[in-house]
Amino acid sequence: MKTIEEPAREIPVYGEYEIVVLGGGPAGIAAAVAAARAGRRTLLVERYGFLGGMGTAAGVTNFCGLHANVHGEMHRVVQGISSDLLARIDRLDGLNKPHRILGKIFAQAYDTAAYKIAADGLLGHHKVDILFHALGAGVAMDGEARIHALFVETKAGRQAIRADIFIDCSGDGDLAAWAGAPFEVGDSHGRLLYPSMMFRLNGIDPAKAGDAWRTIPQLMEQAEAKGTHQFPRKAAIVRPQRSQIEWRVNFTQLKRSDGSAINGLEPDDLTRGEIDGRRQAVEAFAFLRTVPGFEKSYIVDLPPQLGIRETRRIKGGYQLSGEDVLGCASFEDSIGVNGWPIEEHVAGDVIFRFPPIPQSRGYNELPYRMLVPEKIDNLLVAGRCASMTHEGQSAARVSGACFAMGEAAGLAAALALRGNRVPRDIAIETLQRALKGQGAFIGRDQAVPEGL
Numbered sequence: 001m002k003t004i005e006e007p008a009r010e011i012p013v014y015g016e017y018e019i020v021v022l023g024g025g026p027a028g029i030a031a032a033v034a035a036a037r038a039g040r041r042t043l044l045v046e047r048y049g050f051l052g053g054m055g056t057a058a059g060v061t062n063f064c065g066l067h068a069n070v071h072g073e074m075h076r077v078v079q080g081i082s083s084d085l086l087a088r089i090d091r092l093d094g095l096n097k098p099h100r101i102l103g104k105i106f107a108q109a110y111d112t113a114a115y116k117i118a119a120d121g122l123l124g125h126h127k128v129d130i131l132f133h134a135l136g137a138g139v140a141m142d143g144e145a146r147i148h149a150l151f152v153e154t155k156a157g158r159q160a161i162r163a164d165i166f167i168d169c170s171g172d173g174d175l176a177a178w179a180g181a182p183f184e185v186g187d188s189h190g191r192l193l194y195p196s197m198m199f200r201l202n203g204i205d206p207a208k209a210g211d212a213w214r215t216i217p218q219l220m221e222q223a224e225a226k227g228t229h230q231f232p233r234k235a236a237i238v239r240p241q242r243s244q245i246e247w248r249v250n251f252t253q254l255k256r257s258d259g260s261a262i263n264g265l266e267p268d269d270l271t272r273g274e275i276d277g278r279r280q281a282v283e284a285f286a287f288l289r290t291v292p293g294f295e296k297s298y299i300v301d302l303p304p305q306l307g308i309r310e311t312r313r314i315k316g317g318y319q320l321s322g323e324d325v326l327g328c329a330s331f332e333d334s335i336g337v338n339g340w341p342i343e344e345h346v347a348g349d350v351i352f353r354f355p356p357i358p359q360s361r362g363y364n365e366l367p368y369r370m371l372v373p374e375k376i377d378n379l380l381v382a383g384r385c386a387s388m389t390h391e392g393q394s395a396a397r398v399s400g401a402c403f404a405m406g407e408a409a410g411l412a413a414a415l416a417l418r419g420n421r422v423p424r425d426i427a428i429e430t431l432q433r434a435l436k437g438q439g440a441f442i443g444r445d446q447a448v449p450e451g452l
């Protein structure tokens, strides 16, 4: 690639904080709230004008991983800050009751507008400063192991933000990568989970549609056999939202011309993915209009961006693996749990793999070491870019585990500042005690929370 030299320039300092969180998805929301609630001057930086991450920006509209199938019984195992957020969404009448996926696990749909408003309220309540419409674009380092400042591009030009500790919740590990933290992309062959363009339909007749999510897979098979339609993948998810006239559609799969997954780190790939995603959505809609109850439906929302499931995964003190998920692993430095199975978006299909039901307890613990990157001292990384293998990430990338990781990272950063230590060296028992004291379930000796 040709290059040109950018002239050196003075960058205005937007602010100086104790803790700066990059990214306002589930991990970033929880990290910022936990840090500010612990009394630390905290800023959350987000490139869009709203919070929620993939949950709102990519139209996901459904929480997975808040629950686990514990010996055949559903329990809400991710609590803490996510409970406060869900209560706020519920007060806005934007939360569904949990519903079963594949008969084995619960998920919980929500209204996107309610999520955005609830998240604003939650961060405001805890006095988190927010900087929207600011794209993180690089870092200034203080030596090789300390981040001095985060650079952001804004409508007012490039600005610098200083902090003592940074938490990378960008989903893509942007901040960690700029700082020089080691990371991986894809499985051992570089294969990534395939992205999807989500969309929502409105105008569905709920009485006529009934449990259409059960019949749609067979209708798809019949349509393909007849040659009337062709689908980019099997295992489409089409389910009702809070208002039963509105359904979300998780149906598409975006690939390059060689068949490999669109890479969310490549601008040309992203461009192609957005355009192909909308085209696939229209094709899926043409089929869905033939399903009883969907005849008068219309596309009410194509989200602001393509849904990216996996890009960089930082290398930390421990990589959560697929075996850890399937074997419901325990860790002495547990900071939360994941109850979601492995959900691999492979070429043309979605493959789910669960821990044994009902023999297993249905969740694995998440070690603090997943959040602590190699090499960089004043950085934590939470959410789908935390330290996991490709298979481990295929499970713990969903919202529930991201909320848990974010909450732990925010509190850990605050504890590090209190003890004048780097996050890597905090006393893990203190973090665990504080998390439990604030209502989080971290596994270990705690009783599994009752209820949903």
Ligand SMILES: Cc1cc2nc3c(=O)[nH]c(=O)nc-3n(C[C@H](O)[C@H](O)[C@H](O)COP(=O)(O)OP(=O)(O)OC[C@H]3O[C@@H](n4cnc5c(N)ncnc54)[C@H](O)[C@@H]3O)c2cc1C
Binding pocket: 022, 023, 024, 025, 026, 027, 028, 045, 046, 047, 048, 051, 052, 053, 054, 055, 057, 058, 060, 061, 062, 063, 064, 065, 107, 134, 135, 136, 137, 169, 170, 171, 172, 174, 195, 196, 197, 198, 250, 306, 307, 308, 309, 382, 383, 384, 385, 397, 398, 399, 400, 402
């Ligand atoms: C199509 C699809 C369907 C899914 N379905 C479900 C589901 O049903 N249930 C579920 O729980 N999970 C689902 N997931 C997974 C889940 O939504 C994500 O893995 C989860 O949101 C990850 O949370 P996060 O906080 O780590 O990152 P993200 O949600 O990706 O949030 C990262 C945030 O950082 C911001 N950001 C990124 N880079 C920068 C930058 N350089 N500067 C400033 N801001 C930046 C982004 O705008 C975003 O707001 C789905 C994902 C996809 C793609």
